Every structure is written in structure tokens, then in C-alpha cells.
Amino acid sequence: MQLLVIDDSSIWDDFVDSSPYGTLFHKWGFLKAIEKHTGYTLLPYAMYSDDNLICIFPAFLKTNYGLNVALSPPPRTGVPYMGFIMSSDYADLTQNGKEVRLREIIKLVTERLEEISPAYVSFQLTPSLDDIREFKWNGYSVDPLFTYYIPTDAPLDDIFSGFSRSTRNMINKIRKNKFNMEMKESNDLSLFSDLLSKRYEEQGIRFPIMNMDYLADLLRLYPANIKLYYVYDENGNIIGSSIVIIYKDKVISWLGTPKPDVNLPVNELIFWELVKIARETGRMFEIGGADTQRLCSFKSRFNPSLETNYRVFRRRNIGVVAEWVYLNLYKKSSSLM
Incomplete structure (x- = not known):
């Protein structure tokens, strides 16, 4: 399995449309609008097994107060969840197959993000991704969210x-x-x-x-x-x-x-x-x-x-500051109607 950064809107959107887990928030135009108006840099990660695209993961990178943060989604976008979405064959895998795939994907993404040394990482996952054990085993903290x-x-x-x-x-x-x-x-x-x-x-x-x-x-x-x-x-x-x-x-x-x-x-x-x-x-x-x-x-x-869906997050010691900024200055706007 390999992780690539892709910049092909048709490949990306075809995957979102064909995946039972894809949302409008994952569509290429939506992501680019977020990038344009928030000042975050879109990282359009794609995971391939051989030549088959099996997962996409849009993350957004920004430096706040001298600290790198990686978020999916960024704050003040109105987006309730984003994170990973799997290909349509994921549901047909055995439980062991699902766990192996998820383990490899999270390992690849975590390693790639470590290259940019983020002080704070936060992903709000879709309700369709309810197995968060691998995140916990990789040092992520977990908050339940509800809709x-x-x-x-x-x-x-x-x-x-x-x-x-x-x-x-x-x-x-x-x-x-x-x-x-x-x-x-x-x-x-x-x-x-x-x-x-x-x-x-x-x-x-x-x-x-x-x-x-x-x-x-x-x-x-x-x-x-x-x-x-x-x-x-x-x-x-x-x-x-x-x-x-x-x-x-x-x-x-x-x-x-x-x-x-x-x-x-x-x-x-x-x-x-x-x-x-x-x-x-x-x-x-x-x-x-x-x-x-x-x-x-x-x-x-x-x-x-x-x-239920989940927010998974990791922070370095200095990332406490970045998390506080995210949760208190950005995230605590009112929930909508």
C-alpha cells in the first residue's frame, strides 16, 4: 500500500461519488473552497493498493502562532465531519481484512503527517467510520460526537x-x-x-x-x-x-x-x-x-x-496551546439551527 498526494479532481470526485461513505464535504470543489477561504493548505492524500484507489483523506495544514496544525476539517467551515472515506469494497471485506486495511492506512497517514511535525492533529470522522480502535492504539485520543x-x-x-x-x-x-x-x-x-x-x-x-x-x-x-x-x-x-x-x-x-x-x-x-x-x-x-x-x-x-461519530486527535506537549486555540477561539462558535 502507498500514500500519494493527488491533484486530479476527476479521480477524486469519482471516488467520492462511488464510495458509500463519501459526502459532499469531501468533494474536490468543496475542499478547494475551504482552502481558498480559510488560508489552510489542502493535503489531498490518497491510498492505493497496487493500482487500486482504496481510500482518500483530505487534511488541511496551517501554521498558527508558530505551530503546525493538521485538521480535517478546519474550523469555521460549518463542516460537521470529514476525515477518511473508504472504497466501496471495504464493507465486503472480512473483519480481519477491514482491520488490516485500516491499520495500514492510519500508519501511512500518521507517518506522512509526522514529516511536517504538527503540534496538533484533529480529524472529525464521518459516522460511517465507527472503528476507532486503531487510532487509540496509535496514540490518538478520542472524543465521541453526535448527530x-x-x-x-x-x-x-x-x-x-x-x-x-x-x-x-x-x-x-x-x-x-x-x-x-x-x-x-x-x-x-x-x-x-x-x-x-x-x-x-x-x-x-x-x-x-x-x-x-x-x-x-x-x-x-x-x-x-x-x-x-x-x-x-x-x-x-x-x-x-x-x-x-x-x-x-x-x-x-x-x-x-x-x-x-x-x-x-x-x-x-x-x-x-x-x-x-x-x-x-x-x-x-x-x-x-x-x-x-x-x-x-x-x-x-x-x-x-x-x-455517533468521533473526533480523534493527537498533540505534542507544545500542542496544548494549539489545541486551546482551536477549541476556544475557533471551535466554540454556536452549533447551527
């Missing part, structure tokens, strides 16, 4: 019946149009910027992404996969918003408005509409935000499944 999913393969009424009573009552009123709200798709990102900036400032919360040009680039690159929605009241005023990722088997509530400043069930409407979109397109609905306690009491009312 919410709503499966949508059941009839819509059955999904609805699983919601809490208060949520069902609210959505019944929404269905009867008692609040005179409507959710519409839009291409006007400036309204989203104004709305989020205002609400985050009012709540004293750090803005979760580095700039709006980053989002504009992503919407331009992936118009079929990234959708912007606004919620309007009866007077045509925008009272809520959501940016949604639609890719493979998921509809992901990605970026959205913090708690609206109106006494209307805006986020209930958004979630209900997205559940319907997910079901109509044969996808599950990922709510996210299950790591933030103050958000869980609202999101758990939709009866989601709790899924």
Missing part, C-alpha cells in the same frame, strides 16, 4: 406520530395554515447573510463560518446539492432560513437561523418541510446539533435516531 437522523422510509403519518405531542399540535396548526407562513427556495444569499449576522449578534454568538463569499462559492459549485430556503410571514417578511445539503441518501439541515425573534413556529415548519423533502426523494433527514445541550430538547421532539 440526529430521522429515517423517512415509513409512511409520513407514521413519522409524524413519533413526534412529541406539542410538536404534533404545532405542525397540525402549520398544516392548516393557521400561522400564514411559507417556506420558499431562493438564490439570494445576501438576505441569509443579513438575517444570520443580526441574529448571531443579538445573541452574542460567534458567527459560525468565516465569510459569505465561502457560501456563495459553494452554492455556485453545487446548485443541485445545496439549497437555500427562506420562511416568510403573512406580510412577506423573512423570519427564518435554512441552507440544506442534498447528496446521496441524506438531506442535511446544514446552516440555519438561530432561534427566530418572532413568536411563530419557524423551525418546526422548516423541519417538517425538510422531512417531507427527504421522504419524497427517498433520503433520510439529518438534523445535526446533537452535541449542543440547549438545542437537544427541541430537536429530540422530532423523535430522531441518535448517531
Whole structure:
């Protein structure tokens, strides 16, 4: 097995599209947009067995306060997970075969990263990569992370019946149009910027992404996969918003408005509409935000499944400073809607 740095977007994206573990966050254009707007350098690692591409791993390198850090993903990108993705044949391997492959991949990546002497390394893995033993055995520390999913393969009424009573009552009123709200798709990102900036400032919360040009680039690159929605009241005023990722088997509530400043069930409407979109397109609905306690009491009312993914990290003694910067100055922006 060998590790190469590849710079061929078609090879990379073909792998992401064909892998059952690939996400839109792994796509070449998405990674290059992150590189462009964060100042981190993309390291597009690819692992080959003979001539077969079996794994890709996008990492990002930057020097902060004189210390090299390697992250996947970088902070303030809105990306909940990244890290390794395996080829489609990984699921068909025996347990021994999976362990051998994962061991070789982690050994190769760790050795390559050691060449740049990072003081701090952090990877937030996708929920599909749940065997983190090899990381622990290679000196990585592990933090569990969480997200919410709503499966949508059941009839819509059955999904609805699983919601809490208060949520069902609210959505019944929404269905009867008692609040005179409507959710519409839009291409006007400036309204989203104004709305989020205002609400985050009012709540004293750090803005979760580095700039709006980053989002504009992503919407331009992936118009079929990234959708912007606004919620309007009866007077045509925008009272809520959501940016949604639609890719493979998921509809992901990605970026959205913090708690609206109106006494209307805006986020209930958004979630209900997205559940319907997910079901109509044969996808599950990922709510996210299950790591933030103050958000869980609202999101758990939709009866989601709790899924686990992991952050694995290593640091040298001096890397404590880099970790503190990452966790306190960058990472502690608010979780999104």
C-alpha cells in the first residue's frame, strides 16, 4: 500500500461519488473552497493498493502562532465531519481484512503527517467510520460526537406520530395554515447573510463560518446539492432560513437561523418541510446539533435516531496551546439551527 498526494479532481470526485461513505464535504470543489477561504493548505492524500484507489483523506495544514496544525476539517467551515472515506469494497471485506486495511492506512497517514511535525492533529470522522480502535492504539485520543437522523422510509403519518405531542399540535396548526407562513427556495444569499449576522449578534454568538463569499462559492459549485430556503410571514417578511445539503441518501439541515425573534413556529415548519423533502426523494433527514445541550430538547421532539461519530486527535506537549486555540477561539462558535 502507498500514500500519494493527488491533484486530479476527476479521480477524486469519482471516488467520492462511488464510495458509500463519501459526502459532499469531501468533494474536490468543496475542499478547494475551504482552502481558498480559510488560508489552510489542502493535503489531498490518497491510498492505493497496487493500482487500486482504496481510500482518500483530505487534511488541511496551517501554521498558527508558530505551530503546525493538521485538521480535517478546519474550523469555521460549518463542516460537521470529514476525515477518511473508504472504497466501496471495504464493507465486503472480512473483519480481519477491514482491520488490516485500516491499520495500514492510519500508519501511512500518521507517518506522512509526522514529516511536517504538527503540534496538533484533529480529524472529525464521518459516522460511517465507527472503528476507532486503531487510532487509540496509535496514540490518538478520542472524543465521541453526535448527530440526529430521522429515517423517512415509513409512511409520513407514521413519522409524524413519533413526534412529541406539542410538536404534533404545532405542525397540525402549520398544516392548516393557521400561522400564514411559507417556506420558499431562493438564490439570494445576501438576505441569509443579513438575517444570520443580526441574529448571531443579538445573541452574542460567534458567527459560525468565516465569510459569505465561502457560501456563495459553494452554492455556485453545487446548485443541485445545496439549497437555500427562506420562511416568510403573512406580510412577506423573512423570519427564518435554512441552507440544506442534498447528496446521496441524506438531506442535511446544514446552516440555519438561530432561534427566530418572532413568536411563530419557524423551525418546526422548516423541519417538517425538510422531512417531507427527504421522504419524497427517498433520503433520510439529518438534523445535526446533537452535541449542543440547549438545542437537544427541541430537536429530540422530532423523535430522531441518535448517531455517533468521533473526533480523534493527537498533540505534542507544545500542542496544548494549539489545541486551546482551536477549541476556544475557533471551535466554540454556536452549533447551527
